[in-house]
Amino acid sequence: SQKIEQNSEALNIQEGKTATLTCNYTNYSPAYLQWYRQDPGRGPVFLLLIRENEKEKRKERLKVTFDTTLKQSLFHITASQPADSATYLCALHGSSNTGKLIFGQGTTLQVKP
Amino acid sequence: DAGVTQSPTHLIKTRGQQVTLRCSPISGHKSVSWYQQVLGQGPQFIFQYYEKEERGRGNFPDRFSARQFPNYSSELNVNALLLGDSALYLCASSFYSSYNSPLHFGNGTRLTVT
Numbered sequence A: 001s002q003k004i005e006q007n008s009e010a011l012n013i014q015e016g017k018t019a020t021l022t023c024n025y026t027n028y029s030p031a032y033l034q035w036y037r038q039d040p041g042r043g044p045v046f047l048l049l050i051r052e053n054e055k056e057k058r059k060e061r062l063k064v065t066f067d068t069t070l071k072q073s074l075f076h077i078t079a080s081q082p083a084d085s086a087t088y089l090c091a092l093h094g095s096s097n098t099g100k101l102i103f104g105q106g107t108t109l110q111v112k113p
Numbered sequence B: 001d002a003g004v005t006q007s008p009t010h011l012i013k014t015r016g017q018q019v020t021l022r023c024s025p026i027s028g029h030k031s032v033s034w035y036q037q038v039l040g041q042g043p044q045f046i047f048q049y050y051e052k053e054e055r056g057r058g059n060f061p062d063r064f065s066a067r068q069f070p071n072y073s074s075e076l077n078v079n080a081l082l083l084g085d086s087a088l089y090l091c092a093s094s095f096y097s098s099y100n101s102p103l104h105f106g107n108g109t110r111l112t113v114t
Helices: none
Strands: A003-006 A011-014 A019-026 A032-038 A045-051 A056-059 A062-067 A072-077 A086-093 A101-103 A107-112 B005-007 B010-013 B019-024 B031-037 B044-050 B053-057 B064-068 B074-078 B087-094 B109-113
Touching (some): A045 A062, A072 A086, B010 B019, B019 B087, B031 B074, B044 B074, B074 B087
Antiparallel strands (some): A019 A072, A086 A101, B005 B019, B031 B044, B031 B087, B087 B109
């Protein structure tokens, strides 16, 4: 069955460092992959969408890579700030003709000043 | 512009009861999806509606139903509530129904079943 895995353990880093979060998937050949941020008690907020042929996409301090051979996406936050502390979710589409997304369990990032 | 709004924000129900959750999408968005999020897990897809038609259904029992109205707002109904239905229920809207259309989530309805 289709499976998405993110690091379940929280990631703790120092302010100013680069945070790298991992999303691995199996039994899947998605054409698109999305990353969302979720703060406690709030709904997820869309960050980035990357297509399978883009390999890498950037938005301000964020960078996402998409390796369809490794079946892996990496999400980087450079020059991290305490305000970046949140849970980050990766999501892959479940079927080609709907907007159904299958989410990973999320990785919690804690940036310490 | 107003984002996705959901009501109520919190709800406490007893086992066996029925509940209706409401969602208003972003103006202009015709697709509404519902997700269930259990603590510590990612959101799990329940339904998608586009132009008032069901476009997808997740692996949830028939106790879960939904509909979309002409103004694109939506309701999620859950009958015969179980303790395991306790979760954050998220509504998301998008302009298109396809998988490359980013979702805009509301802040959810926290349902507690006792």
